[in-house]
Amino acid sequence: MAAGSTKPGAKPGQKGGLAHRVKTAPKKSEAKTLKRKRGQEDLGKLQTAVDQLDPKSTDIKNFTDLPLCDATATGLRASHFEVLTDVQRAAIPLALKGNDVLGAAKTGSGKTLAFLVPVLEKLYRARWTEYDGLGALIISPTRELAVQIFDVLRKIGRNHYFSAGLVIGGRSLKEEAERLGRMNILVCTPGRMLQHLDQTAGFDVNNLQILVLDEADRIMDMGFQSAVDALVDHLPRTRQTLLFSATQSKRVSDLARLSLKDPEYVSAHEAAASATPTNLQQSYIVTPLAEKLDTLWGFLRTNLKSKIIVFLSSGKQVRFVFESFKRMQPGISLLHLHGRQKQVARMEITSRFSSAKFACLFATDVVARGVDFPAVDWVVQADCPEDADTYIHRVGRTARYESNGRAVLFLEPSEEQGFLKRLEHKKVPIQKVNVREAKKKSIKNELQSYCFQSADLKYLGQKAFISYTRSIHLQKDKEVFKFSELDLDGFAESLGLAGTPQIKFQKGEDIKRLKNASRAAASSGSESDSDGDGPKRKKDQVRTKYEKMAERQNQDVLSSHYRKLLDDADPAAASDDEADFLSVKRVLVDDAALDAAAGSTSAKATTEPRIVKLGATSELVIDSNRREKLLKSKKKLLKYMDKGSKLVFDDEGNAHPVYELQDEDEFALQGPAGELRRKFVDAEAEKVREADVDDKAHAKERRREKRERQKAREREEMEGMEEEDGEGPQLKDADDGEDPLALLRSLPVAGESVDEEEREPPKKKARKWFEDEESGEEGVSRNKMKKGGKRVIEMAAEPDTLEDLEALAAGLLED
Incomplete structure (x- = not known):
């Protein structure tokens, strides 16, 4: 049939075949109606299956045994999730039926899928769309865990039409707020989510269907308590709530804060003999604080073909250990991760460690919960965790889901007994191991050398020392963490520090106690503590102005005044002074007699004079309370101490004075002093002559090079003038750099007649030594221009004479 022909009965311009198909095909509206009807029927069947589901059935072993929609089942199958774990088998059926769930299971047991599958099914059965707003909120304590949850959600929810977002900070709040209103599922951290709820206009959470708290015990701790309470106040009461953690909290106060309704408690391993995975080998090492870094270094050197996570108590310690070990090059790739890093850096480090085969990651507790690093061989806890729950979460980074792993804990001798009790109470099996003597190596000298060479590393070491001591001081469990028994001097030395840094919080308490001691003594007791038989002063008794002055211990004028009174009152002292009239001796103030005369109540009234050495030759006589206080101020003691001498260090690190005097006997053996002086003068004079x-x-x-350059310039000028004399006058284009008005200026003015013979050509200006060889000054100004219109003059050598400098100045002024 021809291309333009039609069948009989067909409308003009319409092909017969197309018209036939249009008549037989169903209408689009009918197809949509049929599709919607089939979807409603499938949804009804799915809801019926969920209602008939028995959560305690033992026949549920695979994901295919659960009443799931096709989109979820296909996503799980494509992500290779087939068999249900214990916590998934217990929690998912309850969550599908709409119950609130408290889920507790060992680390690495698959808790993430236990709440993501119910989230997808909840929104699917509710026919949720992007126009319905936020339907599910998943809260995580750390950014790394939130990113991991979001990645798993993308894998299993790839066939759903829900929109999901990740809100963890690290980027612009405005940028996140623009996309927030279109999200159906949000994975977030508490602080960032609360910030959006308070500041983002139009962000509606009134239709929220399900709330999930991963690592719920950590989120409900004091660190997140205020943020979580404020966040829950924004959420509707009619919602489903799921709480999951390896160490679940069952406190009534926590459950009431979250408005849980008859929650179902699921503990997949409650009857297990151990709170940690059975395929995890756990041990601990008792090492003094001063040898902790030595032990850690020996451990790394022994396990170079392993993937290791080392937990430390603070970010400053992480930075110091990472920077110092990186300089020492243990032979394994080193990474570090802490909460002070930028979000992009944290994501990059997490990715690098996940893909590495052998590496060591120094980290704080930001990765202690929930984060799944593949194939971790060792978890090393260099600092004792704050409690047994933190220990369980830390060791959970290895031995994930039926894989093997090993963990080792470093304990200070004072921490051993108390912390082992905490682990025993939590049913954590652990055994003690000893470090082989052959594997021990002290790295104190190397760290001290690096700290001496790098001020930044020394600063990090000081900060690491202070942060560790502060963390021990602030720990609540004083049965485990005993601050007074720590060897702080040895710890500072092990970090490579020359001295023990001053701890401000400890210093403040000491100073406060010292300042209040004299006040307490003055206001609490008798008028004279030395004899004890004086009358007690009443509490409300008024003291006179002179009594108050007498009680002060730091008044030099008052001390001298009472000294004179004592000298006048004691004739024996006067006779001694007259007898020793011409003798010169140091006068020592008798504080006991002085305070007794003044009625002092200070406990230091019987202080004996003593001499304190401040250096090799300087001494300080402590004969008064003011001198006693000098010992507490380094700044004030400087004027009494010896002036320091400048030292230099040789190649072996030994210190020597800048100028050292030769021994007198050795000097005498070299000959007479006059002869030595003459030889020295002659030698120096010879050096001066050689230098001259x-x-x-x-x-x-x-000078020779200068003359040659000058002759070369003169030859070039002569050659240029000869070439110009041999050529006739030529007109150049304005684009060649010549003055475009030169031709106009050469024309005669109206009313004037100038003969050809009278018109003289302009004299060529002599080219300066610094100008371009091709086109003189103009060539320089054209060819030697840089950005900003500045002229650059190139010089073969630095100007030597006054004429060169004048020529250079003239060239610059002509610009």
Whole structure:
């Protein structure tokens, strides 16, 4: 049939075949109606299956045994999730039926899928769309865990039409707020989510269907308590709530804060003999604080073909250990991760460690919960965790889901007994191991050398020391963490520090106690503590102005005044002074007699004079309370101490004075002093003469080079003038750099007649030594221009004479 022909009965311009198909095909509206009807029927069947589901059935072993929609089942199958774990088998059926769930299971047991599958099914059965707003909110304590949850959600929910977002900070709040209103599922951290709820206009959470708290015990701790309470106040009461953690909280106060309705408690391993995975080998090492870094270094050197996570108590310790070990090059790739890093850096480090085969990651507790690093061989806890729950979460980074793993804990001798009790109470099996003597190696000298060479590393070491001691001081469990028994001097030395840094919080308490001691003594007791038989002062008794002055211990004028009174009152002392009239001796103040005369109540009234050495030759006599206080101020003691001498260090690190005097006997053996002086003067004079000859030769060479350059310039000028004399006058284009008005200026003015013979060509300006060889100054100004219109003059050598400097100045002024 021809291309333009139609069948009989067909409308003009319409092909017969197309018209036939249009008549037989169903209408689009009918197809949509049929599709919607089939979807409603499938949804009804799915809801019926969920209602008939028995959560306690033992026949549920695979994901295919659960009443799931096709989109979820296909996503799980494509992500290779087939068999249900214990916590998934217990929690997912309850969550599908709409119950609130408290889920507790060992680390690495698949808790993430236990709440993501119910989230997808909840929104699917509710026919949720992007126009319905936020339907599910998943809260995680750390950014790394939130990113991991979001990645798993993308894998299993790839066939759903829900929109999901990740809100963890690290980027612009405005940028996140623009996309927030279109999200159906949000994975977030508490602080960032609360910030959006308070500041993002139009963000509606009133239709929220399900709330999930991963690592719920950590989120309900004091660190997140205020943020979580404020966040829950924004959420509707009619919602489903799921709480999951390896160590679940069952406190009534926590459950009431979250408005849980008859929650179902699921503990997949409650009857297990151990709170940690059975395929995890756990041990601990008792190492003094001063040897902790030595032990850690030996451990890394022994396990170079392993993937290791080392937990430390603070970010400053992480930075110091990472920077110092990186300089020492243990032979394994080193990474570090802490909460002070930027979000992009944290994501990059997490990715690098996940893909590495052998590496060591120094980290704080930001990765202690929920984060799944593949194939971790060792978890090393260099610092004792704050409680047994933190220990369980840390060791859970290895031995994930039926894989093997090993963990080792470093304990200080004072921490051993108390912390082992905590682990025993939590049913954590652990055994003690000893470090082989052959594997021990002290790295104190190397760290001290690096700290001496790098001020930044020394600063990090000081901060690491202070942060560790502060963390121990603030720990609540004083049965485990005993601050007073720590060897702080040895710990500072092990970090490579020359001295023990001053701890401000400890210093403040000491100073406060010292300042309040004299006040307490003055206001609490008798008028004279030395004899004890004086009458007690009443509490409300008024003291006179002079009594208050007498009780003060730091008044030099008052002390001298009472000293004179004592000298006048004691004739024996006067006779001694007259007898020793011409003798010169140091006068020591008798504080006991002085305070007794003044009625002092200070406990230091019987202080004996003593001499304190401040250096090799300087001494300080402590004969008064003011001198006693000098010992507490380094700044005030400086004027009494010896002046320091400058030292230099040789190649072996030994210190020597800048100028060292030779021994007198050795000097005498060298000969008479006059002869030595003459030899020294002759030797120095010879050095001066040699240097003078070299200087003269150098100056002569420079003058010769200058003359050659000047002759070369003169030859070039002569050649240029000869070439110009041989050529006729030529007109150049304005684009060649010549003055475009030069031709106009050469034309005669109206009313004037100038003969050809009288018109003289303009004299060519002599080219300066610094100008371009091709086109003189104009060529320089054209070819030697840089950005900003500045002229650059190239010089073959630095100007030597006054004429050169004048020529250079003239060239610059002509610009």
